Amino acid sequence: MKQEMQRNRKFDDPLVTAEGEKRAWVGLTSLKTLWFNTGTLCNLACANCYMESTPKNDRLSYLTLAEAVTYFDEIEAEGYPTEEIGITGGEPFMNPDIIPIMEESLCRGYHLLILTNAMRPMMKHESNLIRLNKTYGAQMTVRVSVDHFKREFHDEERGPQSWAHMMKGLTWLSENSFKINVAGRTRWGEAEGVLREGFAAFFNKHKIRVDAYDEKQLVLFPEMDSDAPVAEITTDCWKKLGVDPNDMMCATSRMVIKHKRQDKPSVVVCTLLPYDQRFNMGHTLKGAARLIQLNHPHCAKFCVLGGGACSR
Numbered sequence: 001m002k003q004e005m006q007r008n009r010k011f012d013d014p015l016v017t018a019e020g021e022k023r024a025w026v027g028l029t030s031l032k033t034l035w036f037n038t039g040t041l042c043n044l045a046c047a048n049c050y051m052e053s054t055p056k057n058d059r060l061s062y063l064t065l066a067e068a069v070t071y072f073d074e075i076e077a078e079g080y081p082t083e084e085i086g087i088t089g090g091e092p093f094m095n096p097d098i099i100p101i102m103e104e105s106l107c108r109g110y111h112l113l114i115l116t117n118a119m120r121p122m123m124k125h126e127s128n129l130i131r132l133n134k135t136y137g138a139q140m141t142v143r144v145s146v147d148h149f150k151r152e153f154h155d156e157e158r159g160p161q162s163w164a165h166m167m168k169g170l171t172w173l174s175e176n177s178f179k180i181n182v183a184g185r186t187r188w189g190e191a192e193g194v195l196r197e198g199f200a201a202f203f204n205k206h207k208i209r210v211d212a213y214d215e216k217q218l219v220l221f222p223e224m225d226s227d228a229p230v231a232e233i234t235t236d237c238w239k240k241l242g243v244d245p246n247d248m249m250c251a252t253s254r255m256v257i258k259h260k261r262q263d264k265p266s267v268v269v270c271t272l273l274p275y276d277q278r279f280n281m282g283h284t285l286k287g288a289a290r291l292i293q294l295n296h297p298h299c300a301k302f303c304v305l306g307g308g309a310c311s312r
Helices: 002-009 065-078 098-107 126-139 151-158 162-175 192-206 237-241 297-305
Strands: 033-037 084-088 111-116 140-145 179-185 218-221 253-257 266-268
Touching (some): 033 065, 065 098, 065 253, 084 098, 098 126, 126 140, 151 162, 162 179, 179 192, 237 297
Parallel strands (some): 033 253, 140 179, 179 218
Antiparallel strands (some): 253 266
């Protein structure tokens, strides 16, 4: 009974763990990356989506260009050292304002990282993407979700026939000289070396211009399951694990979201926690600069123990 009570109390208290130890925290060292979640609607319903995105999940509404501009203006007004704009979803290319948001990011001089499944929603924007790539190619990176280098595993996660549509988009991006990154997953249990070798052979076979041995070009994400047991992170863990809190995502980034029926967007700690109101930090970037207590399983499993980072 005591163990069950402790398990239920895990991650509840922002300051101390279930064992009564001081919980680890992370401070914002500098706002290097600002993420925009352009909405949770997606053309797919993946088996284990980090954002729970589906064709019906509209918990996060489409972000508009005008709303994005508000945050660009705040970055400039406050003098934040922001270098990168990240765009995620849902599937970002389903947002009606996606091209204007991308172009605004690029024309203001930011590096742009956009996450996509490279399927039909992206391909509807072929001409605009070609135009942006010709104008801003060095500033823009398209990160494509390829869960595994084997078709059957990718389709297991994303649904039947998703591989064929992804391959069409990925090949198109490579043939048109876009700067591409790929995001894979470790959910099937292979060692990192095995995954990188497999992806390297896949990229070579299909003439995809990605270096599988470059951790920036091929990002391998650990799995997240809020119900799976995971240790809480205490202040002593940094030294024990050899991990620097300044390397955590929340030390250098925030994400803008807009909840359904919300009048205006708000800022959350990171890309992984859009729904937990404990990590909603208000409507401004300035207000989102406070310390972050690591009282969520994702903080422990994905970031601290898993070494995951959505932007590098």
